[in-house]
Amino acid sequence: MLTLIEKILFFVLAVGSLYLAWRSFRQAARVIQRGDGRLYMDELPRRIWRALEVTVTQRTVFRARPWSSLMHGFVVWGFLFYFLANTGDVLEGYFDIAFLGTGIIGDVYRLAGDVLSVLIIIGMIYFMVRRFVVRDPALKYHENVKLHPRIPGDIQRDSLIVGAFILVHVGTRFLGETFWVALHGDDTWQPFASAVSGLWGGLDHDALEVGEHVLWWLALGTILAFIPYFPYSKHAHLFMGPLNYFSRPDRRSLGALDPLDFEDEAREQFGAAKLEHLSKTQIFDAFACIMCNRCQDACPAYVTGKELSPSTLEINKRLEIKAHMGALAAGTESPSPLLDFAITPSAVWACTGCGACIEICPVGNEPMFDIMDIRRDLVLTQGDFPSELQGAFRGMENAGNPWQVGESRMKWAEGLDVPTVEDTDNFEVLYWVGCAGSFEPRAQKIARALVRVLNAAGVKFAVLGDAESCTGDTARRAGNEYLFYEMAKANIETLNEVHPPRILVTCPHCLHTIGKEYPQFGGNYDVVHHTTFLNELIQAGRLKLVGEGRTNVTFHDPCYLGRHNGEYDAPRYALGAAGAAVTEMERTRNSSFCCGAGGAQFWKEEEHGTARVNLTRYAEAKATGAETLATGCPFCMRMFADARQDESMNGGPEVKDVVEIIAERLGLEV
Known part of the structure; x- marks a missing residue:
């Protein structure tokens, strides 16, 4: 005492x-x-x-x-x-x-x-x-x-x-x-x-x-x-x-971005150029950071030698705040732009938007959102972004797709009986084909396989045809929020006229954008990924799968299907029902490694590093010894198809979509 x-x-x-x-x-x-x-x-x-x-x-x-x-x-x-x-x-x-x-x-x-x-x-x-x-x-x-x-x-x-x-x-x-x-x-x-x-x-x-x-x-x-x-x-x-x-905010999904208010005429800053332009949650992240570097271990850009480390982004913010705590607390403008002390431009444009840094963080930090807001400032305020993205922006604005293709969105369906909403009443699902399914040759095969499987299951469906347009996902992840805003409003107007009971998609980016981000603008829809829908059809007995033997398959979890939207089991159940034995890669499910296409990377040259993201992931698939690499995303499909052509990947697995494997088991043309 x-x-x-x-x-x-x-x-x-x-x-x-x-x-x-x-x-x-x-x-x-x-x-x-x-x-x-x-x-x-x-x-x-x-x-x-x-x-x-x-x-x-x-x-x-x-x-x-x-x-x-x-x-x-x-x-x-x-x-x-x-x-x-x-x-x-x-x-x-x-x-x-x-x-x-x-x-x-x-x-x-x-x-x-x-x-x-x-x-x-x-x-x-x-x-x-x-x-x-x-x-x-x-x-x-x-x-x-x-x-x-x-x-x-x-x-x-x-x-x-x-x-x-x-x-x-x-x-x-x-x-x-x-x-x-x-x-x-x-x-x-x-x-x-x-x-x-x-x-x-x-x-x-x-x-x-x-x-x-x-x-x-x-x-x-x-x-x-x-x-x-x-x-x-x-x-x-x-x-x-x-x-x-x-x-922290309750987001509809791990990576759902907050909208910008373009109706506010007094607003001059769009995105983040300085510390005070970040959200309160993003500044809080700097104080919460444990400096454990787990996020950079999970980051595909960092792992492949790019300049991006989500960890140092948060630590740099923390130390800059510490150096100017009194002045910042008093309301003084921060002395330096984020690009001067927190992150390099190359690192900003290396992010794939995969969300691995958010998923792994022990204290709930979200460095991916900082990067997206910095991109918004670079695109909307400064007009400073990779030149390759200009083509994608122009294509979305003028042709309704980042491929800049001006032809009909129904060309992929030639030779198939694909009904449009104008021709069909009381359809069960509206099939949102997406830009990849409409214009990219490999993804067109996925779309055609899905149509054949839907017909085999007796599903009454329809498509929008030429009334469909890009969801704007690429624009949003690349920082062009205004272009996304305009595209989202137009698509919501179209969908509200149709009143679809359910929207079926083959692209996880469409799944995420329509299902989790369009509600920010009044577009509330029931959106389902095709692997989930296929599993429902199998469970309901509407798809009778046959086929001899078992194929050894490894499944790649697309970031925007898995981490961003929580669907891990349906693709595996569907593959199992189709007679496939799934061998998991070392990094799987919520720890899956990105294919390298997300965050608008598909539309630009990959930032300089020690390895390419798609080759790194494809090598993991090859290491399983599986005959087939299955996925459920047209962009993952393209990235891995390209990786398979690399000389270092000789003998690697064939790349197929889940629906193509199911179509084969049904004896349908693929």
Whole structure:
């Protein structure tokens, strides 16, 4: 128990520490408030539960690196307990009590403190050795990636400060408990402290009391010293991570972009050129970032040697904010554009929009959205974008398709009886053929195969024919939001006139755009991917699949079918029903590796790197030994068909769409 003078001193120090921390957190909050849009506070019980569930279970951390994740779990679970333990220590310092009593509750409390203290120490030693001794390559960056000037020193210094704080704080509290055990005798509920307490057997009673007293001050004093630094440190993710999950928007899908308000005549900035142009959520991401680099491990651009690292994008933002925290909090314009300190133009245009960085992030960061907003600024405000995209933009604007083809959208259907909505009443589904199915030769075969399968199943369908136009997905992902806006409005007007009961698509990008982004503009439709629909037909007995033998197939999960829209099982079920044995690639389902076409990459030259994305993924398919690489996206199909022609891929699997495999089993022409 503290003396009166010590109680007064601790109170004064605690108030001073909390005041300094409050000032720092207030500055951080003001910087976040500089952003566009809002933080989301609706449905508070659900949001609170989500934040608590993610924090306590650590399920988002365990998505990758299981050993490091376990060590991180030790530290997090221990610190969650330490909120209670530190409260108890302060109360015991001020009052002559045993916190939580001497009964079973107090016993369990002491056991938890004993075990978790040891686990925290083990976890922190692991992380310190990993960073400073082993120098894990996962914590480094490619030489061509843009790094904020403060990164080399700040990250190492901050990691050392945080690591030292945790080890000193937890270590001194644990040692304090060993002195307590030495004073009062072995405690079966504190096995580790009891084991260590034998070291103090030669000390008398007074020395043990002094030691316990000094260690109490060291344990809690380190907290008082660290709290003002806390908002500036990476350890802030302990609070900012859960708060990020708590306040993030509820998107219709992982990659659904927010619209820009083109009706606001007072608006001059479209997209993000500076920090304050980002949304509040995007600025919050910088404070929440744990600097673990998992996002760059999952990023197809980074893995293939491009200049893009989603991790350094967030870290660069964080360090720029840290360097100008006071000025930014006061409302001063940020001194440098994002392209000067956060990311290079090549990195901006290397993003495939696959969403892998969002899927893997333990704290809910969404760096892909930063990149899309920077593209919007480059295209809409600065007119600075890869020249190859101009052709796609012009084609969508003038011909309704990025291929710039002026012929009928029904040419793919020559020789088939494909009804249009003008000729058909009460159709079951509206088949949205898409630009690829209408104009790209390989995708046309997929469209024709689907029509034959639909006819075999007795599905009454119709198409829009020449009334169909590009959904605008390419324009939106390339940053040309205004072109997308105009195309979306026109398509919604067409669809609302037709009132389709259901829209069937073969392109996951059409699935995502019509199903998840058109609702932003009043277009609400039931949209289904053809692999999902085929599986429904099989389950309903409308498709009777026959065929001898089993084909060894590996399935590539298209990003906009899987990660963005959550459909993983239907393609595999359909393949299984068609007699295919599916061999999974190493990166599959929500960890699938992009084909390289998304994010408008299909319409431009791939940014310079050490490898091509499509070749990297196709090599993974080849490594399975499968005879066929199946997919459910016309763009993935084209990327892998091109990869198969590369000399290095001789003997690789044939590339087919799921519907083509089913058509073969039905004995239909493909």
